[in-house]
Amino acid sequence: MDPRPDCGEESYRGSGRLAGKAAVITGGDSGIGRAVAIAYAREGADVLISYLDEHDDARDTARLVEEAGRRAVLVPGDLARPEHCREVIAKAAEAFGRIDVLVSNAAYQMTRDALEDVPDEEWDHTFQTNITAMFHLCKAALPHMGEGGSIIGSTSVNSDAPPPKLLAYNCTKAAIANFVGGLSQLLGPRGIRVNSVAPGPIWTPLIPATMPPEDVESFGGQVPLGRPGQPAELAPVYVLLASDEASYVSGARVAVTGGQPIL
Known part of the structure; x- marks a missing residue:
């Protein structure tokens, strides 16, 4: 990509805020997940990186985790398959x-100009990857x-502001927000917090x-800050x-949108 996305390789400095924790991150090979x-890792956590098949990107992310002195576990595969979601969690626990x-965090999207252009399989795959996988991973x-x-x-x-050409993706992201809102209440008595992050462009x-x-x-040019985020x-x-x-933060949806409000 030109320019190359900034994932904090040269800038992020940790301060021990996640010392000793073990984390699973899906879609961790590139972009937000990376x-x-x-x-x-720089905050002190060991990390399992779940990804589809971008092996070079995943190995590069793992290298950065290990350079921070933490363990990196790589698990490739398709999260649209429930059995693979369970395998990811089993490997992290092991x-x-x-x-x-x-x-x-893993997600799939595709731009389509008309509803008739959306293949049935693509609609189903978008839901399986974006929201059904989250259900299986959490469970x-x-x-x-x-x-x-x-x-x-x-x-x-x-x-909240659905672009018309990303119908399936928009719906799954709304479903995630709703799932988080309900699950946070379900898991509150167990002391487990559930939140979501709502990125803009x-x-x-x-x-x-x-x-x-x-x-x-x-x-990214349409948001008040006038540029895409990194x-x-x-x-x-x-x-x-x-x-x-964030011990008292649960059920929250944090907007990181370059100024485009989510109300």
Whole structure:
């Protein structure tokens, strides 16, 4: 990508806010997930990086985690398959002995000009990857997550202001926000917090891979700050929500949108 997304490789400085924690991050090979993996490791957490098949990117992220002195576990595979979601969690539990933080971040989107252009399989795959996977991941993780645990979902400003050409993606992001709102209440008595982050236009590989060139060219220009955000600009929010400093924050939806409000 030109310019290359900034995932905090050169800028993020940790301060021990996640010392000793074990985290699972889906979609951790690039973009927002990569930035979160780097930040978590530099804050003291071991990290399992779940990804589809971008092996070079995933190995590079793992290298940065290990350079921070933390363990990195790589698990490739398709989260649209429930059995793979369970495998990701099982490998994290085996490697770390527990799960303190689960970041459900992996997502699929595709731009389509008309409803008739959306293949049935693509609609189903978008839901399976973006929201159904989160259900299976959370369900599998709970036996390994104790009081003080944190679950974080990546939603989107699109759930409140849906671009018409991203229908399936928009719906799944709204579903994540709703799922988090309900699950936070369900898990509150167990001392497990559930929150979501709602990014605005963030410069990640998903953008040029799924949008027409003219949309890529103007990407991010519509928000009040007048530019797309970088993945590194989201990482501190994911760190906060994973940390014990956010011990009374649950059921929240944190907007990181460059000034576009979510009300």
